[in-house]
Amino acid sequence: MRTSRMAMLIAGLALWAGQAFAQPSQPSQPRYSAAALYNLANSYARAGKPGLAVLSYERAELLEPGDPDINANLAYVRALAHVSVRPRNRFIRLVQATNPTFAAWLGVLGIALVGIGLVARRIASRLLWIPDSGILLGVALLALAASNAMLLWPRMHEAIVLIDQAAARVSPAPMADTAFVLPEATSVTMTAEHEDFVLIRTAGGLSGWVARADLGAVVPPVGGER
Amino acid sequence: MRWIKFIIATLGLLAPAEYAIAQAENALAYETVEPSRIKIGESATIRVTSFGRLKDVELPTIPGLVFGETRRSEGFEFLNGTPIPATFIQIRVTAQFAGEFTIPALTPTAQSIGLDVVKGDEPNPYVWPSQIPAPPPPVAASLPKGVELQAGGAAFVHLAVPTRAVYVGESVPVEIELGLRPGIVTSVNGLPTLTGSDFTLNNLSKQPERREQVIDGSTFVVMTWHSALAAVKAGDFSLSAETPVTAKVSTLSAPDRAVAARLAWPLLQSMYNGIAPKDMTIGSSPSELKVLPLPAEGQPRNFGGAVGDFQVSSDIAPTSVAVGDPLTLRLHISGTGNFDRVDSTMFDHLDHWKTYPAKSSFTPSDAIGYKGEKVFEQPLIAAQSGAQTIPGLEFSYFNPNTRRYELAQTPPIEVTIAASLASSSLSALTGVRSLDGASATGSTQGLRPDHPAPRASVSDLRPLYFRGAFLAIPTTLALFLAGSWFAVRPNATRATSKAAERVLAELEATARAGNAASFFATARKTLLQTFAARWQIPADQISMAELKVRLGATGEDVGQLFALADEASYSNYQPGGADFQRWLSLVRDQLADGRA
Numbered sequence: 001m002r003t004s005r006m007a008m009l010i011a012g013l014a015l016w017a018g019q020a021f022a023q024p025s026q027p028s029q030p031r032y033s034a035a036a037l038y039n040l041a042n043s044y045a046r047a048g049k050p051g052l053a054v055l056s057y058e059r060a061e062l063l064e065p066g067d068p069d070i071n072a073n074l075a076y077v078r079a080l081a082h083v084s085v086r087p088r089n090r091f092i093r094l095v096q097a098t099n100p101t102f103a104a105w106l107g108v109l110g111i112a113l114v115g116i117g118l119v120a121r122r123i124a125s126r127l128l129w130i131p132d133s134g135i136l137l138g139v140a141l142l143a144l145a146a147s148n149a150m151l152l153w154p155r156m157h158e159a160i161v162l163i164d165q166a167a168a169r170v171s172p173a174p175m176a177d178t179a180f181v182l183p184e185a186t187s188v189t190m191t192a193e194h195e196d197f198v199l200i201r202t203a204g205g206l207s208g209w210v211a212r213a214d215l216g217a218v219v220p221p222v223g224g225e226r
Numbered sequence: 227m228r229w230i231k232f233i234i235a236t237l238g239l240l241a242p243a244e245y246a247i248a249q250a251e252n253a254l255a256y257e258t259v260e261p262s263r264i265k266i267g268e269s270a271t272i273r274v275t276s277f278g279r280l281k282d283v284e285l286p287t288i289p290g291l292v293f294g295e296t297r298r299s300e301g302f303e304f305l306n307g308t309p310i311p312a313t314f315i316q317i318r319v320t321a322q323f324a325g326e327f328t329i330p331a332l333t334p335t336a337q338s339i340g341l342d343v344v345k346g347d348e349p350n351p352y353v354w355p356s357q358i359p360a361p362p363p364p365v366a367a368s369l370p371k372g373v374e375l376q377a378g379g380a381a382f383v384h385l386a387v388p389t390r391a392v393y394v395g396e397s398v399p400v401e402i403e404l405g406l407r408p409g410i411v412t413s414v415n416g417l418p419t420l421t422g423s424d425f426t427l428n429n430l431s432k433q434p435e436r437r438e439q440v441i442d443g444s445t446f447v448v449m450t451w452h453s454a455l456a457a458v459k460a461g462d463f464s465l466s467a468e469t470p471v472t473a474k475v476s477t478l479s480a481p482d483r484a485v486a487a488r489l490a491w492p493l494l495q496s497m498y499n500g501i502a503p504k505d506m507t508i509g510s511s512p513s514e515l516k517v518l519p520l521p522a523e524g525q526p527r528n529f530g531g532a533v534g535d536f537q538v539s540s541d542i543a544p545t546s547v548a549v550g551d552p553l554t555l556r557l558h559i560s561g562t563g564n565f566d567r568v569d570s571t572m573f574d575h576l577d578h579w580k581t582y583p584a585k586s587s588f589t590p591s592d593a594i595g596y597k598g599e600k601v602f603e604q605p606l607i608a609a610q611s612g613a614q615t616i617p618g619l620e621f622s623y624f625n626p627n628t629r630r631y632e633l634a635q636t637p638p639i640e641v642t643i644a645a646s647l648a649s650s651s652l653s654a655l656t657g658v659r660s661l662d663g664a665s666a667t668g669s670t671q672g673l674r675p676d677h678p679a680p681r682a683s684v685s686d687l688r689p690l691y692f693r694g695a696f697l698a699i700p701t702t703l704a705l706f707l708a709g710s711w712f713a714v715r716p717n718a719t720r721a722t723s724k725a726a727e728r729v730l731a732e733l734e735a736t737a738r739a740g741n742a743a744s745f746f747a748t749a750r751k752t753l754l755q756t757f758a759a760r761w762q763i764p765a766d767q768i769s770m771a772e773l774k775v776r777l778g779a780t781g782e783d784v785g786q787l788f789a790l791a792d793e794a795s796y797s798n799y800q801p802g803g804a805d806f807q808r809w810l811s812l813v814r815d816q817l818a819d820g821r822a
Contacts (some may be wrong), residue, residue: 032687036600042673046608062687069674076673104690108700115707122714149691156692164580219687 034064042073050185051162055216058160062218066097081185095147107145113138128132154189159200159215161186168208172197179208190217233333255280255333256409263342264321270341272317274332283332287307290343360779364438364445370403376508377473380410383418383510383817385467391516393626395563396533397454397659399596402430402467405439405446412503415470418451421509428454428594451772453596460519468509475504520624524631530571532623540619548644553606557619557636560599572619573604578818579616580607608643615640672689726817733813737806742799745806749813753784756817783812
């Protein structure tokens, strides 16, 4: 009886989660695909708009991190725009090369392996190496998924400068003094928002308020661009 | 006697009149000489004007100058609108010698005047050689229509505005004339100003145009200011200008002046004594101006408020540079209108170029800034190499002459951008020449080619980790597994087995070491705990009898092991190696029986 209730609960949760993922998006919501974003970025690059090109490449890279074409064109456009990025070490490249969706499901599998291994180890008296191996593998998958998530977290707040000489002001007002200017296609981190301005921080540690229209968030908010 | 009384009475009555006549001899007068510089043999004219009756003047005797009265007349001078009797005398003076002469005053209240007599055509030392010749003599003119003399007929102000309707924001030229009679108006205390707040007036020049005009027989100095006026809202307005001046006016009341005027010359002194300088503001007659709103129909999106008639042109320099080098695009806007509303928004569409803030300069071609040329300089930096085209610039304005919005355009400009050193290096590394997809072929040159059309898409770029719906799955799974872990009871046999293995290993170690006391003590303790757990009784209640009852013959062996434990502890009993193995086997068997 107890087991049947637990099974019904799991089945209900799985059904709800499945419906949540399978639910069709609103007609007004944009649809994203790595190929479409990559092609769009190529169009922007050919039109001489490095800011929009880098933004689209970054979004495409979110969906297909290991795509060599995306990475090559992104580096190429950044080089032409004279925008530098911090080099990534081998571990970060390895972790970020994993598809985030795939890594997320690997994390779920890791949880399952660890949990099942622990339970099996509690009840088994022989062949304990099998649950031990499962636990080990599960922990590795969990570590991979956690690393991937931690490295992706800053990109949730990353934005690209869309215009050249974008003014970063000392306060969120159109008439405020300009603290510094940002070249087009520069990557910045969004730390706060106020009306039509966004407080950004550059890789060099400079902070200033930039007009929201001059920036493009790599991960747009749900419901489309703001 | 009667005649004597009559004569005395008559003289008494005439005494005030005689006094007045005597005072009139000292009446206000002024003298002028024209020209003030003559050659030997030429003549100049001295004009004597005296307020009141002037009986006669005594001509001076100056060696080298010959005087002769040529004309004498009596008339009226108008002061504060009141006619005052005056005497006018013209005296011709002819020069015989060269020199600088001072002619003493011919009337008691006038001042001496100077006359310069030269031999021939030598230059005038008081005039710069390059100076423009003396202006022509004043021309006779009449007051502009609708203009009235003020300050006792000594001044007037005239505001000339366009008679046509103007548009909001349109700059239109206006003219302000200020006429003054010198001597009566002693000073102008400020620049003319407009009355009303619905208009803006450009700054007036501090050096207005000056000319002399004879108006109604009196010489006026007329000063003219030119400026531009703009209306800030639509409607029918009345405009006027005013100026503060100081003028000599009569302090007598109008009735007193009328009485004095009737009494004429005998009692004029009272009027002269009543003339004093006074500060006042004189204004022009109102001028009507109709201001129309700019039509909303057909207004371009990029209209910035420029109203007038403009022409545009553009040029760029240099026309051939390298990527990253600056160019300067100049936009020339010339014509007439409100140049202050001509801005640089036309540069907003230079999408393919890096731009910096534009600079502007205005060069007026008139005194009021209504006509001229405004030049915008836009620095540009090319981001791409090759033949580039700067698109034509568009400028929208409203033309009040055609009454519609017009669009002025410049033609596109072709420039050649060479590759920069940095670009060349990059191209060498990547094997490309530009961002242009047409020149990038293959996967190793320039931009890599487009991908095939996608089959699947997502509606959210957020990774699964950061979506609540997804997080429910691992959370539920973890909770379920954790609950399972707590729900499942651990295998007791396996736990016992592990404990037994640990004990047997310990016994083997002590046997190898030959430590009999520790071996037997551990064996007894382990067996007691095993039996206590197996039989569910406390360990201290297990006796020899209990062992024999429950284990039979083995119980005796177990009892012997317990006895050897005491013996080894107190008598240093040392069994042989075979004995250790025997007792170890006994313990192993008992533990194995417990697991089974």
